[in-house]
Amino acid sequence: MAELNFIKRTWRLLTSMRFGLILLCILSAALAVATLVPGAGQGYGKMAWLVQVLGLDNIYRSFLFRLLFALLCVNLLACSINRLRMLKLTTFPSPQQIKKSNLEQLPLVHRFTLRAGDKPVEDLLADFFRRRRFSIRKFHEGATTWLYASRGSAGPWFSFGLHISLVLVVAGFAWGGVARSETRVVLPVGEQAEVVTGSHQSTGVDRFTIRLDDFTTLYDASGAIDNWVSRVTIINNGREVQRGEVMVNRPLNYRGYHLYQYSYGQALKVELADGAREAPRPAVLFPNRFYRLPGLEQYGVWFGSWSENGRVDYALYQGHQQVSAGTLTTGESLTLPGNSGTLHLVGTSPFSVLLVKYDPSIPLVFASFVLVSLFFFLTLLVRHRRYWLRLEEADGLLTLVMGGVTSLHTRALDREEFEKMIREMEAYLGW
Amino acid sequence: MEFEMLAFKVTFGAYLGAAVLYLADFWTDRPAAARWATALAWLGLLSNTAALGARIAVTGRLPLANLYEYGLCFAWGIMLGYLLLQLKIRVRGLGVFAALIGFLVIALISLLPRETGDLMPALRSKWLTYHVLTAIVAYSAFALSFAGAVLYLIASGDSPLLAGLRRHLPDREFLDRLIYRAVVVGLPFQTLLIITGAIWAQYAWGAYWSWDPKETWSLITWLVYAAYLHARFVLGWQGRPAAYLAVAGFIVVMFTFVGVTFLMAGQHSYV
Structure with missing residues (x-):
């Protein structure tokens, strides 16, 4: 009997609009606090233990935060179910x-x-x-x-639809959080890379290859950058299955996988020669990364981004210590200490960084967005x-x-x- | 640019003049001051429109790219909303706050860079237009609800200092309904603002929601006004408690508009 009372009381609380109102206020306050808490990797000083316990270092993924959203959804659903009988009576x-x-x-x-x-x-x-x-x-x-x-008489039904649509948005968001997968692919022009994304489904398209055929920058009439275009070919099981362009604001869709133009730059074509070898070894180096030189592992080099005036900053390391720094241009060489080798800058080649994303929740979320917008206006227009x-x-x-x-x-x-x-x-x- | 600058200065002066004259009418009951204030408000709106038009002519796009341009649109939306309402029904005291908010927005953006820079590729999207236009309608409606709420609090207060003002105010029920209606207009547009932003972010960055501070604060704004409506529906909140909530809502709006841009780094930091 006591158990039954507890269930009844819980149900009454969950279906109470007052509870929903309190949740709205708590959620607003929690979100405001969340924007003020530094993100993961920041120093929390003496409060570090509390931040860890409450999971506030990644506040939007913390248990308390998810609980709030879950409670709000349960309240929305329960209130909507509770209204159904009244809706039926007022309509019929x-x-x-x-x-x-x-x-x-x-x-x-x-x-x-x-x-x-x-x-x-x-x-x-x-x-x-x-x-x-x-x-x-x-x-x-x-x-x-x-x-x-x-x-x-349809007015209250629109309000019902609005609340259910809001639950669908949150449900889609939660589903996306579980089912979404993404990876970034760095591709110099003419090269290809196999993409392995975990879609959590064995659909046979979890592995495919992207080849970057071309990368160009588009300019508008005033000379300003309009967009960046990566022309790609998708290869699956050795067959070319799709060709297309990836641009900012215009992702390419390949069977539910969306390719986004994420970044771009100029990769450096270099030749590395050490004193002992006759034939220099070619390599492609990407900017803003540190490389140990193959065969000369005691040396490492870091290159910055290729500048518009045709030069690139570099820093040369021996062990963990920087031994020289400067700029290089095409055709110049960097001589390693003691003439142990040279790094010759042959030229540059454009590369593109593509974000490959799989999110099966997008159709649900977008459909819910449409429903929320539609029902919101209808709710307010139809009394x-x-x-x-x-x-x-x-x-x-x-x-x-x-x-x-x-x-x-x-x-x-x-x-x-x-x-x-x-x-x-x-x-x-x-x- | 020179014409735009001139139009901007006229807007600045006209909104300030309108706010002062509306206040003079409100405080001292001088209808002539109100007439001049309305004339100045119309002049300000015209010059505001001219400043926007000049920017469109120079850039060849809608002026929605940075906080300066958005502020111009925001002030324009507030004054247009107020003056259209004024044509239908005259609410004494409302002009003080509408003109004052319009002036403060113009004063704030006068401190910001106003270069007509090129739009970065991510901003070259039709969704930007929808996103910012819905923001202008929503924020303008919330500004009017704020003005109504402050008037309500004056009307229902008992401070002897404001006794003179209370005589000139419309009845409280009217003001309460004004606040409610402004929120009812603003909230669906705030919903569209969030949704258009989410769709645009999905196309541009592959993530419709990334807990960017501006996104989060616009969600907080939505939640506060949703709480306002539910407090009315469920608890029957009217009068002062509802007015306080409407004031709180607009404080959140202004923090989202200005505070987040300057204090928190994120995808919306296009000052």
Whole structure:
């Protein structure tokens, strides 16, 4: 019994909109704090232990943070499920709902008394509401007629759809976090590389090869850089299966794998000769990396980015100690200490860095985005309005009672509309 | 550039003048001051439009590339929203805050670099236009809700210092509804702002969400205004508590707009 009470209480808490409101406030505060906490790898000083325990070094992946989002989603779902019964009743009211027994207790009530005439008031009332795009349902009981006028009954359904769509966005985000995989491929022009991405599926396309056929920079009419274009060929099982261009803002899609233009630069073509060998060995070196020289491992070299004036900065190391630094241009050589060898700069070759990404959650997330946008506007544009009317005839007198409900957030507006409706009704019916 | 500079200076002066005259009307009940203030606000809007037009003519693109250009659009959106509302219904006191926010935004961006630099390739996307245009509508609506909220707090307060002002204010129910309606306009556009940014980021960088500080703070803005609406729906919050929440919401908006740009490094640091 106690267990049952606990379950009931928990369910009541989860389905409470107050709880949802509290969660919104906590989440806002948590996010604000999260932007102030330094990221992973930063010094936390004496608070390091607390940061580690709470997982705040990667706050957006911490348990507490995920729990907050999960609770908000559960609350959204539970509140939505809880609303379903009410939605069904307001959209498809039963005769019991049409026959509002507590009409006089509604927040908005107006009573008319008039002499019964030849005119069929019931039909006139129905016509009055239909002209204002209300749907009408009638219910007769003896000398009493009930009318139920409703407009915008889809409104609450849009709100329901909005909340479910928000859950779908978060669900898609969570799914992406688990199923997403990405890798970066550095490719000089003319070279190819095998991409191995773990899609967590054995679809047979987890391994494929990308060849960079060309890399160019596009300029606009004013001479400013417009975009960078990597022309690539996708090879699978030795066959060329797709050719295309990868540009900023225009990724290439290969069977769910998206290729993004991530970076670019000039790779350095060098020839390394040591004193003992006759034939120099060619190599391609990428900028901003440290290389140990093959065959001359006691030496290492670091090159910066190729500058627009055709030069590149270098630093030469012996062991861990820098022994010289300077700039090189095409055709120049760097002589190693004691004439133990030379590094000759032959030229440069453009390279492109492509980000290869697989994220099966994207269609779900984007579809949810569309639904959220659509339902948000529809929720605010379509307001559900309902009026109940009871028409009674006795002793040659007609009594009409009209009632309406108000929402907490639009009480004044509902009252204003109700009073306007009464005035228009009086004018229409000639009372 | 010289014409744009002239238009910018006129905008600066006109918004400042409008704010001062609206305040004079609000404080001393001089309708003539309000008329002049509205004329100045229209002049400011015209010159603001001219400054934007001049920039479009020079760059050949919409002026949405950096904080200076975005600030010009933001001030323009606030004043346009206010003046259109003013044509329909006159709310005394609202002009003080609309003109003051417009002026402060213009004053702030006057300190920023205004070079018409080239757009980096990632910014050459139609999604940038959608992203920033939705931001202008959302932030302008939130600015009006803030102005309404401050007026509500003045109207419902009991400070003897502001007793003179309270006499000129519209009734509280009207102000409360004004705040609510402004938020109802702003929040869907804030949603679109986040969504268009996410879609654009997916095309440009392959990640629709990367917890960039600007992204996170725009989500906080969304959550605060969602809390505002739910507080009304669920708890029936109206009046002062709702007004305080609307003020808090706009403080978050301004921090997202200015604070994050200057204090936190991220993908949106295009000053």
